[in-house]
Amino acid sequence: MTNSNSARQTIFEELVTATKILLNEGILDTFGHISARDPEDPQSFYLAQKLAPSLITADDILRFNLDGETTDNRPAYLERYIHSEIYKARPDVHCVLHSHSPAVLPYCFTDQPLRPVTHMGAFLGERVPVYEIRDKHGDETDLFGGGRDVCRDIAESLGDQAVVLMARHGVVNVGKSIREVVFRAFYTEQNAAAQTVGLQIGNIKYLSPGEIKTAGKLVGAQIDRGWDHWSQRLKEAGLA
Numbered sequence: 001m002t003n004s005n006s007a008r009q010t011i012f013e014e015l016v017t018a019t020k021i022l023l024n025e026g027i028l029d030t031f032g033h034i035s036a037r038d039p040e041d042p043q044s045f046y047l048a049q050k051l052a053p054s055l056i057t058a059d060d061i062l063r064f065n066l067d068g069e070t071t072d073n074r075p076a077y078l079e080r081y082i083h084s085e086i087y088k089a090r091p092d093v094h095c096v097l098h099s100h101s102p103a104v105l106p107y108c109f110t111d112q113p114l115r116p117v118t119h120m121g122a123f124l125g126e127r128v129p130v131y132e133i134r135d136k137h138g139d140e141t142d143l144f145g146g147g148r149d150v151c152r153d154i155a156e157s158l159g160d161q162a163v164v165l166m167a168r169h170g171v172v173n174v175g176k177s178i179r180e181v182v183f184r185a186f187y188t189e190q191n192a193a194a195q196t197v198g199l200q201i202g203n204i205k206y207l208s209p210g211e212i213k214t215a216g217k218l219v220g221a222q223i224d225r226g227w228d229h230w231s232q233r234l235k236e237a238g239l240a
Contacts (some may be wrong), residue, residue, distance in 0.1 A: 004040060011036050011046055012058040014178045019053050020239055021230040022099065027185050028053050032099040032170070035083045036178050038063070039094070045087055050075040068148065079144065081151035086174060089155040093174045095181040098145070100170040103193035108165045114191070116207040117198055121191030122216035123162045123184055126209065130165045131157035143169045163188055179227045186226065187219075 015036055022028040035047035043066050048056045062072045068084035070076060083096045107114040107128070114128040131154045133141050145151050145166060154172065158164035162184055164172045173188060175181040198204045207215065234240040 007039055008046075009058065011039065011178070012061045015046065015048065015061060016056055016058055017231060017234070017240075018097075018178050018182050019048070019056050020234055021182055021227075022097070022185060023053055024234055024237060024239060025186055025189075025230060027101050027189055028099050029102075032097070033077050033079070033083075034097040034178070034181065035064075035080075035095065037087055037094040042087075042091065045083060045096075047077065047080055047083055050077050068151075078146040079151075081148050082145045082154055082172060085148060085151040085155040086158060086172070089152075090158070090160075090174065092176065094176050095174065095178045097173040097181050097185055098170060099173070099185065101185065101189045101192070103189050103196065104165070104171050106196065107192060108170065109168045112199070114163075114165065114188075114195065115204075116212060117191055117195045117204055119207070119211070119215040120187045120219055121194075122207060122212045122219055124188065124191060125161050125212060128163045128165055129157050129159065129161060130167055132167045133169075134167070143167070145169070177223075179223050180220075182230070183223045183226045186230070 015034060018034050030052060032053060033047060035045050038044040038046060045064050046061050047064060048060045049062050051060055062070050062074060062076060064070045064080060064084060066084050066088045068081045079098055082098050086093055086096050116122050116124045133143060133150060145154055154164060162174060173181050173185045175184055
């Protein structure tokens with residue numbers, strides 16, 4: 001196996017493991033998908049064919065260009081343009097996840113912004129942006145990210161941040177690696193759950209800008225520990 005094929009196979013295996021981790025940790029449901037930019041060709045990315053997440057194997061990974069198109073004739077997710085438009089707008093992003101992370105969903109349909117409440121959520125920034133499809137497309141859409149124009153606007157709403165919410169739909173996490181995105185997805189969910197409880201208890205003291213910057217660097221160095229832990233949980237559950 002050449003180095004090129006080996007690198008590609010590693011990406012495929014990590015995408016499968018990431019999908020299993022996100023399912024096992026309750027972040028992915030029946031729907032949702034994770035992709036990775038091709039490390040040897042930044043104009044392409046890898047994403048599984050249109051399948052239930054629990055069925056995906058390395059053989060199901062397809063290659064797409066930054067227009068969200070593939071020469072493979074297997075079915076593809078309609079929301080693949082979320083991935084392609086973000087990769088197009090953000091050269092620093094090497095992994096994109098779309099999910100319907102349960103604890104985060106209330107922040108997709110209320111006027112309460114999702115904000116970091118502990119050091120583990122520092123990567124969220126001062127507040128998580130929300131893409132509102134009604135702004136350009138009115139109130140009779142299917143709330144889906146199935147077109148390039150909508151997904152281009154999702155990428156614009158994301159800006160330079162790590163997370164964007166889709167109003168009344170779900171969540172998009174991005175990062176520099178598959179492992180970083182899994183880490184961020186887990187702690188986006190945890191932060192949302194903690195914030196919701198905090199709002200019921202009293203007035204929240206959110207992270208300050210200085211804490212966001214400094215704590216983010218500290219926590220960001222712990223990504224592999226999270227991956228190792230969640231991978232071990234997969235083995236213990238017989239899912240690895």
